[in-house]
Amino acid sequence: MRFIIYTLLLVTVPTLAQTGKVGIGTTEPTATLDINGDLRIRTTVEESDLEVVKDSVLVISRDGTVNRVSSKSVYESHIKTAVRGTFPGSGNISITLGSNVAKIPFNTEDFDTNDEFDTTTNTFTAKQDGYYQVYVQINSGGLLGVSTNYGLRIIKTVSGVSQIVAEQNFANISALGIKVTPPVRNTQTSVQLNEGESISFQLYTDLVSVSLLGDKSDSFFTIHQIR
Structure with missing residues (x-):
């Protein structure tokens, strides 16, 4: 033997x-x-040193292999979008229009959990598939001229093709020298976005230029992922 x-x-x-x-x-x-x-594993010891475990998440790949990934990566891959954009400071923002349309140049963020809004291009680009709630508001402070059209649009862009997914537009009028149309425009919608698809905001009016209030409570947008 x-x-x-x-x-x-x-x-x-x-x-x-x-x-x-x-x-x-x-x-x-x-x-x-x-x-x-x-x-x-029948018994484990609780680790109290967070510096040791913060980057030690084990995952199983499709072929069953156990790998290690950053805990930060795992967290951020599942975090839902929450963005609020505004203008800097409280001064007026002057927008010059061409062909009755101009992109609203939101260029400041109050928060952006997934880093999806580009303040240079004034565009939100989704990093993950999902359903999103979008709201936008502008305020001219009542300094608008008479116009047949004065509105606000939410634009969705897919593979370079843009479409209006929400709009509020009506005439700006006055009576006896008094402005009778509210200077505020706002609109909102729920929209499905796939990774890489984008959202931007447009001003639509017959006026040559518009001055918007830059205060955070007057002109801003929010985007929240709801699923």
Whole structure:
């Protein structure tokens, strides 16, 4: 019996040394330790040093391999969008229009949880598929001229093609020299976005230029992912 065991060791050990892989439940391991079956850990010790565990999240890939990823990456991949954009300060924002349309240049963020709004291009680009609630408001402070059209649009762009998904537009009028149309325009909608699709905001009017109030409570937008 001792001779048989000794012979098996001579045959088996060099094989393991050459492959450098150990299989449990499989004779053809493809990793250093390849377990074909359940993994059960009966006892664990709670780690109190957060500096040790903050970047030690284990995940299982599609082929069953266990890998490590940054805990920050896991958190951010599931965090939902929450954005609020405004203008800087409280001064007036002058917008010059061409062909009755101009992009509203929101260029300041109160918050942007997923870093999806570009303050240079004034455009929100979704990083994940989902359903989003979008709201936008502008206020001219009552300094508007008479106009047949004065409105606000939410624009969705997919592969370079833009479409209006929400709009509020009506004439700006006066009577006996008194402005009778509210200077505020606002609109909102729920919209489905896929990764890479974008949202921007447009001003629509017959006026050549418009001066908007830049205060955060007057002119702003919000985008929230609801699913």
